[in-house]
Amino acid sequence: xxxMTAIVDTSPDSASASQAGITAEIAAxxxxxxxxxxxxxxxxxxxxxYRSSLLRHPTKELHHADPEAIELWAPCxxxxxxxxxxxxxxxQHTGEPIGERTVVTGRxxxxxGRPVRRQLVEIWQANASGRYAHKRDQHPAPLxxxxxxxxxxxxxxxxxxxxxxxxxxxxxWKNHHNAWRPAHIHFSLFGTxxxxxxxxxxxxxxxxxxxxxxxxxxxxxxxxxxxLVAAYxxxxxxxxxxxxxxxxxxxxxxxxxxxxxx
Amino acid sequence: MSTLTATPGQTIGxxxxxxxPFDGGNELVPPGSAGAIRLHGVVxxxxxxxxxxxxxxxxxxxxxxxxxxxxxxLRRDGWTFTGWGRASTDEDGRYSFTTVTPGAVQPDSAPFIxxxxxxxxxxxxxxxxxxxxxxxxxxxxxxxxxxADRRHTLVVVPDGGGLxxxxxxxxxxxxxxxxxxxxxx
Numbered sequence: 001x002x003x004m005t006a007i008v009d010t011s012p013d014s015a016s017a018s019q020a021g022i023t024a025e026i027a028a029x030x031x032x033x034x035x036x037x038x039x040x041x042x043x044x045x046x047x048x049x050y051r052s053s054l055l056r057h058p059t060k061e062l063h064h065a066d067p068e069a070i071e072l073w074a075p076c077x078x079x080x081x082x083x084x085x086x087x088x089x090x091x092q093h094t095g096e097p098i099g100e101r102t103v104v105t106g107r108x109x110x111x112x113g114r115p116v117r118r119q120l121v122e123i124w125q126a127n128a129s130g131r132y133a134h135k136r137d138q139h140p141a142p143l144x145x146x147x148x149x150x151x152x153x154x155x156x157x158x159x160x161x162x163x164x165x166x167x168x169x170x171x172x173w174k175n176h177h178n179a180w181r182p183a184h185i186h187f188s189l190f191g192t193x194x195x196x197x198x199x200x201x202x203x204x205x206x207x208x209x210x211x212x213x214x215x216x217x218x219x220x221x222x223x224x225x226x227x228l229v230a231a232y233x234x235x236x237x238x239x240x241x242x243x244x245x246x247x248x249x250x251x252x253x254x255x256x257x258x259x260x261x262x
Numbered sequence: 263m264s265t266l267t268a269t270p271g272q273t274i275g276x277x278x279x280x281x282x283p284f285d286g287g288n289e290l291v292p293p294g295s296a297g298a299i300r301l302h303g304v305v306x307x308x309x310x311x312x313x314x315x316x317x318x319x320x321x322x323x324x325x326x327x328x329x330x331x332x333x334x335x336l337r338r339d340g341w342t343f344t345g346w347g348r349a350s351t352d353e354d355g356r357y358s359f360t361t362v363t364p365g366a367v368q369p370d371s372a373p374f375i376x377x378x379x380x381x382x383x384x385x386x387x388x389x390x391x392x393x394x395x396x397x398x399x400x401x402x403x404x405x406x407x408x409x410a411d412r413r414h415t416l417v418v419v420p421d422g423g424g425l426x427x428x429x430x431x432x433x434x435x436x437x438x439x440x441x442x443x444x445x446x447x
Contacts, residue, residue, distance in 0.1 A: 080333055082336065197387060
């Protein structure tokens with residue numbers, strides 16, 4: 001790996017590499033992964049095709065820790081934190097946002113299949129044109145005055161979340177020349193203990209940019225990558241109103257033994 | 263033992279700044295209130311450069327070592343200690359929280375603040391602990407399991423501005439980051 005790092009352009013934002021070069025790096029890592037025969041389920045922190053990771057990944061092994069004390073508990077959120085309207089990203093302004101109205105819903109469970117109840121879910125995303133309402137996103141696609149792209153909700157007693165939004169567009173970025181991210185929605189998730197905290201990205205099925213994207217490909221295992229792809233669900237789709245996608249989420253196994261009351 | 267495979271994480275990316283931070287997110291207690299302390303530091307990369315697009319979260323017990331069970335972190339009422347806070351780094355990689363010194367939750371372990379780190383360029387979140395300085399650190403199980411020359415990366419340093427806890431994502435003095443059971447590769 002060190003040798004490979006030495007020959008690639010390590011400037012995080014120079015956008016000098018070609019897509020063919022990045023794709024070849026992804027393929028080389030993929031071949032190594034299959035030769036290793038050891039299954040991975042999470043992204044690699046050290047994944048050089050994603051240039052910004054070069055100087056931002058720990059080089060030492062993560063240190064084993066048995067969760068204790070505060071780590072056995074999760075922060076608590078409630079109705080005082082989140083208004084129900086925050087789950088609908090299409091009604092935050094005076095007009096209707098442009099794009100495909102979409103419902104995204106699913107269940108959040110822990111590693112033993114127990115629902116994560118009444119817990120906070122936060123999302124953010126680009127608009128239908130692939131533009132974020134963020135000052136650092138300056139690529140020439142239109143902002144939508146009726147779409148901010150930020151939502152929150154609490155899961156229900158069954159661990160189910162549900163957002164109404166606009167399907168985001170793909171967008172260009174500066175990892176390499178002509179780099180485009182597959183359309184995605186960022187998800188921020190809490191569990192029933194601190195160790196389950198995670199942030200991830202949900203993708204849409206069949207995106208032609210999957211194979212080209214170093215962030216998605218930083219998860220080296222296809223089965224694991226598939227876990228980030230929502231499924232089109234016609235039972236979620238509603239007549240003359242919105243398409244529907246289902247995406248279920250599994251958090252790491254809860255470290256805390258549940259009490260009788262849970 | 264978990265029976266389901268966890269959903270993979272992904273980087274927080276560059277554009278969380280208009281979505282995740284919220285007013286008062288880094289003020290677990292009002293600045294200047296009785297017992298308030300400042301926990302602050304710099305997040306740096308492997309070249310020692312500041313990381314201006316990181317997000318930190320802390321989670322901790324109150325001064326008596328009681329784990330908070332109150333909601334209200336996102337819309338603080340100024341009176342309820344929820345134990346959880348969120349801060350993004352500024353252009354110089356600096357972050358700051360106003361909080362209280364946590365008490366020990368368990369008699370056999372030293373008090374610490376649990377910390378989660380997210381950043382553009384960081385493909386999955388990192389966990390660490392910020393221990394408060396004190397004599398009882400010598401018998402803490404986790405600290406004793408860390409090589410002696412890296413232990414200091416987990417302990418805050420009192421300074422003029424409060425308690426300093428720098429986070430080095432990579433390099434010679436890299437912060438010790440944690441892997442909990444059930445966190446697979």
